[in-house]
Amino acid sequence: MKSNIFLTIFILITVSSCSSQTDSSRNRNIKNLTTDTIPLLDKGSALDLFVKEYADSINISIKENKYPHFIENTEFDFDYSGIYAPSHHPLPLRFMIVKKVTNCLAIKNILALKNDKIKEKPKNVYNLELLYSDKSFYDLLKMRNYELNCK
Secondary structure (H helix, E strand, C coil), rough: CCCHHHHHHHHHHHHHHHHHHHHHHHHHHHHHHCCCCCCHCCCCCCCHHHHHHHHHHHHHHHHHHCHHHCCCCCCCCHHHHHCCCCCCCCCCHHHHHHHHHCCCHHHHHHEEEEEEEHHCCCCCCCCCCCCCCCCCCCHHHHHHHHCCCCC
């Protein structure tokens, strides 16, 4: 009985001291942060920044004379949307990214690639509902090319 009481007291003391250390170290870390290390709210949510980053990599691909390899990932929506949404409700990330692409020349260059991988549709092995699961990256870029009236 005494050992149970001592064990309980020991656990309570340990837990309370850990939480107080965490609070003080957290306060110290917050003081050392700068605006460069914290995404500001006016720049958008983490999802917005994610989509923008990937769209920008397509937009600038013409300058770098190479295409971003993520467009070969047929399971991109399933691989990454679990970060921003429950994994059983994947987001149409490929579509969201392609909607932010504005560089017609980059789109045309990717569409001209002799790469069958970008023409593959997601496999959706878990039969999850996903918008545009019937479209490949190639199909989505072709749709975007049409929307932008690229010539």
